[in-house]
Amino acid sequence: MQKIKRSERIGAMIKILSDMPNRIYTLNHFSELFGAAKSTISEDIDIAHAVLEEFRLGSLETVTGAAGGVRYLPTPYPEAARRFVDEMCLRLSDPERILAGGYLYMLDELSHPVKVARMGEILAHWFRDTRPDFVVTVETKGIPVALMVARCLNVPMITARRDVRISEGSVVTINYVTGSAHKIQSMSLPKRAVVEGQRALIIDDFMKRGGTLRGVVDLMREFSVTVAGMGVVMTTAEPDRKLVDNCHALMVLHGVDETSRKVDVRPSRYVRGMEA
């Protein structure tokens, strides 16, 4: 094998690690791939980490112990995260987005791959220490963000569905009351999607009273799954008391006024509180 230069090793290493956030690669893996000593790989990792930090592209973490190695962590930088959410609030404040009934059109934001990747990085960062085994969402609009959160945390994503489909086998179904419309709905999850005793991170696009999230919490209880955390893209300021506690949001919707055509949406305290 031709000798691989440091610049080449670092380029390939950063690509391989960042393609699989949170997955631990052993030093041996890179040592064999590049035909280089482990001490050399160690130095490469230090340089790669420094360059990622310098250009605010995330970080590498060395994990010690038997299952040790190195992994890539997508680390949103506070000022960049705040700017990203600020800009999103600005776009969402466009009066053209106001729909009948005081709703806000945000489907484009919620399904653009680059934007949901950024949202996913921030949400995943907040829950990085909660050790979820999977991310769970409710169809449909929250799926892209939930998938990106799952990608950052290196866990599967699971979707609870409002209708039961034959192609998913036996399911567990619960009824819940939607917080906003006070309607009774049901949601289902295939039995084989989840293992008892696991930990779930609940991610959704929007929360008003929190009825749907409350439903997911109840559904998780049916599976004997612990809720590791809860996050949404947007929550409403009103009502102040939600049906679930401690749900982290990126943005807070303070009001949509159909008459004056004003939208008031702001970064949440979680975003504002990110350490500089």
Added chain:
Amino acid sequence: MQKIKRSERIGAMIKILSDMPNRIYTLNHFSELFGAAKSTISEDIDIAHAVLEEFRLGSLETVTGAAGGVRYLPTPYPEAARRFVDEMCLRLSDPERILAGGYLYMLDELSHPVKVARMGEILAHWFRDTRPDFVVTVETKGIPVALMVARCLNVPMITARRDVRISEGSVVTINYVTGSAHKIQSMSLPKRAVVEGQRALIIDDFMKRGGTLRGVVDLMREFSVTVAGMGVVMTTAEPDRKLVDNCHALMVLHGVDETSRKVDVRPSRYVRGMEA
């Protein structure tokens, strides 16, 4: 600014480019970011391209002209793509996946971030020259794959929905006949999600007769949108004649036998035919 070494430039450059597949960055961008001459950046790009190719991690393409620069293309390598699809076929052939009615449980494959990213890379690669303006899918199971295809092609993803939600504004709705169950269903797309004259790449998880895909084609016609291509994760071998033509699949389901508990699923001719 401290001088940035080649290894550092290449590491950062690969990360920045591969975070946004198919997005063109000017040489000036990197020249300013790194405080290096454009000729130096040009050399960096050549090295970065070579290392990505050597380790089968994709490729960089230099785009000339006024809007010129460099972009990252996620290029699935034929043998790696074939191995990936082979392994997926093997996992899906597990008799434990057989559901009542001859259905196959594949939800875990369709919502695992790493797996759908790989599927998305292959599907996007097949349609890289079709210049779609967006990727469209039908809720629910195809969303993760469609999002990853959209990510590779640097375009938005749009989801047609089976129920009409008030929070999406005015929608266009069509009725279609599902190919397998011969039921009449409807699907809707928000009016503001699409602009007349655009090009759509249709991506879905599963095709039997192609009734749903036919519905999406009709829906696109309502929007005066051209269909740039069609791809699914899995198609059935029977019926041989589908309601749509030229749909590219990753896998072909030749049969699910509930009695003998045998699943016959194979890589498609599109996968087998990928050039070595």
